[in-house]
Amino acid sequence: MSKQTVGKVLELYVTLEKDHSRVQKETIVLDADGVLEDKFHAKDIHRSVLLTSKESYAIAEKNSIDIARGSLGENILIDYNPYHLLAGDHITIGEVLLEVTQNCTLCKGLSSVNPKLPKLLKDDRGIFVKVIHSGSINIGDTVQVDND
Numbered sequence: 001m002s003k004q005t006v007g008k009v010l011e012l013y014v015t016l017e018k019d020h021s022r023v024q025k026e027t028i029v030l031d032a033d034g035v036l037e038d039k040f041h042a043k044d045i046h047r048s049v050l051l052t053s054k055e056s057y058a059i060a061e062k063n064s065i066d067i068a069r070g071s072l073g074e075n076i077l078i079d080y081n082p083y084h085l086l087a088g089d090h091i092t093i094g095e096v097l098l099e100v101t102q103n104c105t106l107c108k109g110l111s112s113v114n115p116k117l118p119k120l121l122k123d124d125r126g127i128f129v130k131v132i133h134s135g136s137i138n139i140g141d142t143v144q145v146d147n148d
Contacts, residue, residue, distance in 0.1 A: 007080030
């Protein structure tokens with residue numbers, strides 16, 4: 001199976017356990033339990049890493065909703081739209097191999113950012129991935145998907 005480069009990492013985030021603040025990072029480290037330092041690390045490997053496309057922010061902007069990057073709760077923001085990928089598909093970012101587990105479900109937190117976002121981003125908020133091969137991801141790393 002070959003890999004196709006489709007994009008790059010634009011931004012990286014963790015949510016801190018103690019105060020739930022979002023912190024932008026240059027590098028994140030991932031292991032089998034998710035993103036180290038993130039409050040969701042080791043909680044649910046199928047939902048511990050959220051991958052979002054810049055397209056989600058473009059949809060909000062087209063609908064006159066101005067939100068800061070990182071507001072959708074993502075760990076990894078990329079310039080490729082992966083929302084067509086299915087559970088079981090693989091994505092390689094930097095040295096980390098990820099497997100799609102599910103589309104991101106809507107949560108109350110999204111309503112607090114803007115009440116229109118849950119309906120607007122119903123299928124376009126992000127995808128959850130689990131870590132298959134641990135390592136680090138840096139801003140600017142390439143995003144590759146497996147070709148069938």
